[in-house]
Amino acid sequence: MKFYIVDDDSSIPMMLRRIIEKDPQNDVVGIAHEAKKALADLTLMAVDIVLVDLLMPEISGIELIKQLKQRKPSLRFIMISQVRDSELRSEAYQTGIEFFIDKPINVIEVKTVIEKVIQNIQMTEKLTHIQALVGGSLTAEPVVDQRQKAKERILSILRFLGMTSEAGSSDILAIAQMMLEQHLTFREIDFNKAYHIDDREKKILFQRIRRAIKTGLTNLATLCMDDMDNEVVIEYANSLYEYKNVRNEMQFLRGTRQTGGKTSLRHFFDGLLNEVNVSD
Template identity: 45%
Template sequence: MVDDDQAILFVLQNIIEQNFNDEVVGMSTNPQQAQADIQFQDVDIVLADLLMPELSGIELINAIKAIKPNIHFIMISKVQDDELRTKAYQAGIEFFINKPINLIEVKSVIAKVEKSIQMSRQLLSISAMAKQFNEEDKPNKQISISEHANVILKSLGMAAELGSTDILKVIKIMNHTGEHYRNIDLTAQIGIDKHDKKIMVQRMRRAIRVGLINLTNQLIDNPDDEQAKHFANVLFGYENIHRQILYQQHNRSTGGRVIMQNFMDGLLDESQS
């Protein structure tokens, strides 16, 4: 934690260590010293004051990100200037904690960042498993379209969603008929009426929305992940992902759109490759 007011640091330390299973590994009133120390410490989250003498919080974050891009940042500030706050989000912070310090706000913000870290680690683990799955002896192991598609859904953190079962069912039909998603008559192929079709499509959309959010978080945390960038383009489109990134960084009022045809056609292409 970095703040030129030592009293603030002690307040935050007490809140964190009394309410979370976390350890405050360092506190400093000197941002330049903090920058040097963080290079040699195992740190998940950095809390930094926005306005500090000699080195601002934004400058500190930019310097740290150049060395350790996966660290998560929370900004502490009493400043309400929209332009400064926008610059902070652009630098890579996830949330603001306002001064004077409020116990409920601090607990809420840190809990959200911890959840984001946990999700990112799960996605990276699943992504590594998917890569290993794809790199196994392909000539000796035949993988069905549904199995391949399911691996991709798992890598996007979607497999537990109710709509993922529907997505796999439709992918199987698309593969069997050789048709694009827009040409599939779900009522005839699955034997459901229009009402049930509407509910099914809603489930699929909700699952794809979860995938969009998870993939965006993965790219925010690890922008050099080649597989994530590939799925971003093939399944959602870079423009949609870019909008979602801005939205999740609080720099845009609306996020990316779920385009069913793009996702389903892209998923089938990836599953067949």
């Protein structure tokens, strides 16, 4: 895959390049420290994936992506950012980015996100090839649209839970999409094989995800205290956390319990996919 990196901090592209090019099949074909150069380069160059800094002088990362998508709709984008503002992140996803990579740069996160985007590209290429073989009687577009709708549904749930500003939200999105596409439950995923990581890296990945899920639990418990009759809150409390854990978190927030609710990665992810499938 051919990559292009845009970041006004000169150290970031160097770090990303080292990580990306550890895979001999990947090649960073260009680097820019400001959006205007990137716009000029990418209009002419053959590139698969662009990594773009969110906040840059003159032209923001979001505006750069909007302009590039008009010129080259097939480009895939990963956003780099140290900003945790949920509204900005939501706007970036709506613009068409695949995932976020958070600063400071985490090697495991970069590897995981890039691998997922490459898988998405390869899936689209396979569908296009199948379409060509059958003479156009099978179209790739409905499958691609379905995947996009699932992604938007997952993001809407994470936004409701106030989790999109958490570092682990990109991991949650990537894992949920993989489960949907490969028809897997959480327990069936071989993370070491799927993300090319060892047990230590897997532990770090799970820790980052647990922190994000715990934030969602706390936010959901707060919502539940404010509006006990909200059907959506109660549904997510049951499907994503089990209501007893939300209740324990509520008691902890009120100061009537010494420990909060527990979280289960398996229950959260399987529940998240159930919510997405029910909405289809």
